Amino acid sequence: MLWPSTVIGAGAGFAIASIPGALLGALLGQAMDRRLQLHSWAHLRERLGGRPALRDDEVLFVLLGRLAKCDGRVADGHIQQARQEMQRLEMNEPARRRAIAAFNRGKAGKDRLGVYLRRVRQQPHAAEGMLRACWRMVWADGRAGRRERELLLDWGQQLGWSTSRVQALALEYEPRRHNLTSATLGYQDALHLLGVEAHAEPGQIKQAYRRLLSRHHPDKLVGSGASPSQVREATERTRELHQAYSIVRKRQGF
Structure with a gap:
């Protein structure tokens, strides 16, 4: 992992005071990386563009927002599903406000999500929960479009899941199967x-x-x-x- 401010600090320090300057610059840069939660150059560009880094509890709702907007229009079912996910996670009011803001941010589709997904990948249970919530959102309007499936397969891969495993998970939330279980x-x-x-x-x-x-x-x-x-x-x-x-x-x- 390349920490942007660390690299910049080391380079600037070396230019000013050779190796001692590089060491000091790297230490200062690392402190800035940690404070601003900068994990990559893409992440730095995102921050420079005015978008704050996402908290762990916001990443999911950015994904859900992107899926909801995937076909160009957010349906009432998508909004309701987002609310259900907040309820499922037992979010308090501040957390719900952050989730709503993250959902709206996800609809814009401007975030580079790879760095966040790789972070979640280290937590298998959280990664599965994230994919399950995404499939619930995909089926919220009763159908799963090609673009939505492509996004889920891509995100699944970044979370360490195989294509077949991600596709198998989709079957659990297919409306016909879900309604059958609910009825019985x-x-x-x-x-x-x-x-x-x-x-x-x-x-x-x-x-x-x-x-x-x-x-x-x-x-x-x-x-x-x-x-x-x-x-x-x-x-x-x-x-x-x-x-x-x-x-x-x-x-x-x-």
Whole structure:
């Protein structure tokens, strides 16, 4: 990774005071890189253009905004889906305001996202969550266009996912499949799946959901020698837990 201010500082310092100047300039430049969160020359150009660096919780909504605007018009379904993602992440009001600003920024399509995606790549669980949210946004208007698919495949590659794995994830959010699951999973079924009673406190329900999610998540099988069928089963179980929790939350209003 090339830190722009570090390189500039070292070069300027060397021109002024040879090697000692280069060392001092590099140290000062590195401090500036860290303070301004500059990770690449593209990132520096972005900052010089007046766009602040994205926080980790803003990157997702920039991606969602770009997908929503991909076909030229942001539909009501896209707006609603963005709101659902904020709710899913249990964002407080300041975080929601940042997410809305990031979503609008993403619609402009001017950000170079590679440096941010490579950073998320170091967190496999976060990378999967990001791709899942993106596919939900793609299907928010009931169809997945060619450009949207191309973006998802490109982002998936930068997050360390294979093309086939990204495409397989899309099937989980295809409207026909999603609606079928929603129709067959009722409130009592959702409670049973989460292992909680109808009178359980919201905190108890959240704890049960997170415990089950941690136990069954397919990431747990990475490097364990699990078969493809076991990974698919874990993926399906995780999707059912997401759906069950969503149903219970909606019914109980928390």
